[in-house]
Amino acid sequence: MGMGGLNTEAIPSQMSDLRVLACFKATPDFEALREADWATAAAGGVETRYVRRVLNCFDESALELALRLSETAARRGVRAELGALSVGGRDVEPYLKTLVALGYERATRVPPEAAGGESEVAGGESGLDFAPGVVASIIAAYAQRVAHSDLVVLGWRSGPGDSGTVPFRVAEALGWPCLTQVTEVEPLSDDRLRVACVADDGPLRLTLRGPCVLAVGNAVVSHLRVPTLKDRLARRHRPIEVLAAADLGVDIAAQRHRETCLPTGFETIDRSRRGVVIEGQSPHDKAQTLFDSRLRDIMETL
Amino acid sequence: MDLSREGVVDGLQRIVEPGDVITDEKILIESSVDNFRKLQNIFGVHTMPVPAAVVMARSTEKVAAILRFADRHGINVIPRTGGTATEGGLESAVPDSIVIDGSAMNEVVNIDAYNMQATCQCGVPLQVLEDRVRELGLTTGHSPQSKPVAHMGGLVATRSIGQFSTLYGGIEDMVVGLEAVFPNGAVTRIKNVPRRAAGPDIRHVVIGNEGALCFITEVTVKLFPYFPENNVFLGYTLKDMKTGFEALRAVMVNGYKPSVARVYDPGDAGLHFSHFVADDDCVLLFMAEGPAGIAKATAAGVEGIVAAFPECTRVDSAYIETWFNDLCWGPDKITAEDERIRQTRNVNRTTEISADWSSINDIYQAARARIIEEIPDITMMGGHSSHSYINGTNMYFNYFFNVVDVGPAEETTKYYLPIISIICEETLKRGGSIVHHHGIGKARAPWVKDEYGSSYYILETLKQAFDPDGIMNKGTIFPL
Numbered sequence: 001m002g003m004g005g006l007n008t009e010a011i012p013s014q015m016s017d018l019r020v021l022a023c024f025k026a027t028p029d030f031e032a033l034r035e036a037d038w039a040t041a042a043a044g045g046v047e048t049r050y051v052r053r054v055l056n057c058f059d060e061s062a063l064e065l066a067l068r069l070s071e072t073a074a075r076r077g078v079r080a081e082l083g084a085l086s087v088g089g090r091d092v093e094p095y096l097k098t099l100v101a102l103g104y105e106r107a108t109r110v111p112p113e114a115a116g117g118e119s120e121v122a123g124g125e126s127g128l129d130f131a132p133g134v135v136a137s138i139i140a141a142y143a144q145r146v147a148h149s150d151l152v153v154l155g156w157r158s159g160p161g162d163s164g165t166v167p168f169r170v171a172e173a174l175g176w177p178c179l180t181q182v183t184e185v186e187p188l189s190d191d192r193l194r195v196a197c198v199a200d201d202g203p204l205r206l207t208l209r210g211p212c213v214l215a216v217g218n219a220v221v222s223h224l225r226v227p228t229l230k231d232r233l234a235r236r237h238r239p240i241e242v243l244a245a246a247d248l249g250v251d252i253a254a255q256r257h258r259e260t261c262l263p264t265g266f267e268t269i270d271r272s273r274r275g276v277v278i279e280g281q282s283p284h285d286k287a288q289t290l291f292d293s294r295l296r297d298i299m300e301t302l
Numbered sequence: 303m304d305l306s307r308e309g310v311v312d313g314l315q316r317i318v319e320p321g322d323v324i325t326d327e328k329i330l331i332e333s334s335v336d337n338f339r340k341l342q343n344i345f346g347v348h349t350m351p352v353p354a355a356v357v358m359a360r361s362t363e364k365v366a367a368i369l370r371f372a373d374r375h376g377i378n379v380i381p382r383t384g385g386t387a388t389e390g391g392l393e394s395a396v397p398d399s400i401v402i403d404g405s406a407m408n409e410v411v412n413i414d415a416y417n418m419q420a421t422c423q424c425g426v427p428l429q430v431l432e433d434r435v436r437e438l439g440l441t442t443g444h445s446p447q448s449k450p451v452a453h454m455g456g457l458v459a460t461r462s463i464g465q466f467s468t469l470y471g472g473i474e475d476m477v478v479g480l481e482a483v484f485p486n487g488a489v490t491r492i493k494n495v496p497r498r499a500a501g502p503d504i505r506h507v508v509i510g511n512e513g514a515l516c517f518i519t520e521v522t523v524k525l526f527p528y529f530p531e532n533n534v535f536l537g538y539t540l541k542d543m544k545t546g547f548e549a550l551r552a553v554m555v556n557g558y559k560p561s562v563a564r565v566y567d568p569g570d571a572g573l574h575f576s577h578f579v580a581d582d583d584c585v586l587l588f589m590a591e592g593p594a595g596i597a598k599a600t601a602a603g604v605e606g607i608v609a610a611f612p613e614c615t616r617v618d619s620a621y622i623e624t625w626f627n628d629l630c631w632g633p634d635k636i637t638a639e640d641e642r643i644r645q646t647r648n649v650n651r652t653t654e655i656s657a658d659w660s661s662i663n664d665i666y667q668a669a670r671a672r673i674i675e676e677i678p679d680i681t682m683m684g685g686h687s688s689h690s691y692i693n694g695t696n697m698y699f700n701y702f703f704n705v706v707d708v709g710p711a712e713e714t715t716k717y718y719l720p721i722i723s724i725i726c727e728e729t730l731k732r733g734g735s736i737v738h739h740h741g742i743g744k745a746r747a748p749w750v751k752d753e754y755g756s757s758y759y760i761l762e763t764l765k766q767a768f769d770p771d772g773i774m775n776k777g778t779i780f781p782l
């Protein structure tokens with residue numbers, strides 16, 4: 001599998017009624033990294049090269065919601081074609097293979113490096129952690145020029161370098177509306193969706209017509225299903241498509257130069273709080289001490 | 303059993319403080335199982351008989367009195383501490399059992415840094431003991447994945463082993479003495495001595511008894527100096543397990559004692575190391591520890607031995623060290639895993655066996671191939687060897703499957719037990735042991751006679767001698 005050229009003929013667009021593009025990022029598993037081991041990488045940021053990758057949790061919801069959308073659509077006579085896209089290095093390929101095994105018909109990654117090829121080091125830092133504009137340009141260009149998407153689904157935020165702006169920028173580049181804090185999505189027909197999301201004043205359910213970007217928030221569905229070994233075997237020959245950003249008309253170096261916010265340093269924010277261990281012979285004694293020393297005055301004030 | 307359920311509760315309330323006899327339905331249900339039925343627990347489905355009571359043990363004398371009461375009335379007793387068992391050893395196989403919960407006996411009795419041994423009650427969490435001795439620059443050397451939640455009594459009762467076993471040994475190598483109470487109420491103390499040749503080593507009647515012979519109330523374990531600053535990590539990728547086993551064997555038979563010596567197959571490696579390995583890579587890894595000179599010499603020796611295997615490619619040690627620092631499972635990871643299972647119905651199970659160097663690869667290959675072929679809905683079938691000896695090693699089969707078309711209660715019969723069955727068959731066929739360190743529990747009790755062969759006579763006689771009325775943890779080790 002090499003750096004492939006642009007291939008818009010792979011899946012004729014007229015075959016499907018609803019083309020869904022789900023985007024994801026593989027992020028370092030910060031829970032597997034002790035704070036004592038936090039170190040600053042040469043390129044800036046926390047050194048996460050040695051930490052295993054996990055799916056960004058909001059993207060994981062988006063990927064599973066897309067699968068469920070596809071299943072519901074099928075039951076209603078609508079064929080949904082699923083595509084998965086990640087702006088990432090070789091370390092995202094296991095996830096793309098998993099998605100193919102789960103029924104995603106197209107799985108693509110765009111290496112984050114500028115022209116000149118991608119780094120051979122798997123697990124390397126994404127060069128675009130702090131470049132949301134570049135990432136959004138790649139996603140929008142892919143959705144428009146390759147996947148001919150009707151719907152882009154992705155997590156509303158991601159891990160390191162999170163700006164929270166990628167979904168909005170994708171929507172802006174495509175000229176589509178963007179719904180945020182999406183928690184559920186259901187196809188009603190080939191061009192109508194019912195979407196649940198959380199607004200400032202509470203949950204909201206909307207019926208949409210036309211293309212849009214859905215930024216998935218705290219959805220109840222937070223885990224991606226797991227393909228069987230037989231599913232993997234059956235779809236093992238389906239290629240993982242690798243596209244260069246340049247093939248999508250995106251000049252990473254030039255765009256990155258225009259990013260206005262770049263990290264220059266990191267420091268840990270101390271959020272520790274003082275604690276007191278209450279001693280006592282029994283829970284009753286401890287509760288009494290807690291009440292006498294801490295709560296009585298507060299309650300009397302109330 | 304000659305008492306009603308109410309009679310059992312009433313009798314217990316006469317022995318201990320009434321508040322220590324728990325009859326809350328939720329706690330009784332939780333105490334009727336262990337992690338063998340974790341899918342049922344996650345979905346709130348309960349199929350095991352509900353115990354009559356959970357009784358909190360607060361002293362050796364109370365344990366003795368409870369056991370005498372149970373023995374007199376023929377009531378099944380299930381000893382329990384941290385509750386982290388995985389093989390059904392804590393399940394209540396019959397109705398109206400008594401669960402004796404030793405978790406309140408949680409005093410670290412003595413830390414003797416001169417004689418390098420620590421004594422603690424059965425309900426002391428290993429993490430608590432380890433943290434206490436670390437303050438003195440010492441370690442127990444025992445670090446099972448369950449360290450944050452497992453208690454000392456249960457660890458000894460199940461012949462636990464930790465991640466540094468190649469250097470420190472299993473719990474059986476660490477226990478120097480203990481106190482246990484037998485069903486007739488006999489309190490027995492085995493004194494703490496470095497070694498003795500005064501007849502059979504009776505510690506081994508108690509260690510690994512899984513609550514089927516006695517209740518462990520106190521244990522004394524060895525301590526070791528702790529030199530984390532000297533730890534050296536080594537990691538390699540390679541393409542087949544056979545080479546990995548050969549490399550492990552070469553390290554062991556050449557007399558080196560790394561604390562960690564493991565080889566992961568591609569499936570299992572993918573779960574831990576996908577950020578630096580290819581799909582089809584195995585991972586071989588080591589940790590050398592101890593005084594600086596020993597750690598350095600061990601690492602150099604291991605490195606030299608593995609260099610003789612050109613198939614092994616060295617990786618940056620920082621990958622291994624970072625992985626190593628995140629090995630243990632506390633409540634946070636357990637809760638997250640439960641939620642993952644609840645949503646995906648994708649269940650992770652493990653089964654561990656051991657065998658000599660000649661057989662281990664054949665067992666691994668044969669069991670793995672059969673499981674993939676015969677069991678439906680498998681999503682990952684892999685494993686690793688993590689505890690090596692001069693004459694062989696273990697294989698820790700690690701597998702995932704989707705639970706499809708059946709409810710949580712049928713997960714064990716449709717998937718888990720058939721997989722265990724394949725692993726036991728392939729292991730016994732080649733002379734290995736069907737249990738390396740989780741205990742037999744109830745899950746593998748059907749194979750106990752095949753496991754022991756003619757030596758089952760000794761095991762059976764122990765049961766008849768120490769538990770003649772058969773009240774201790776029915777169905778565990780000895781099938782009903």
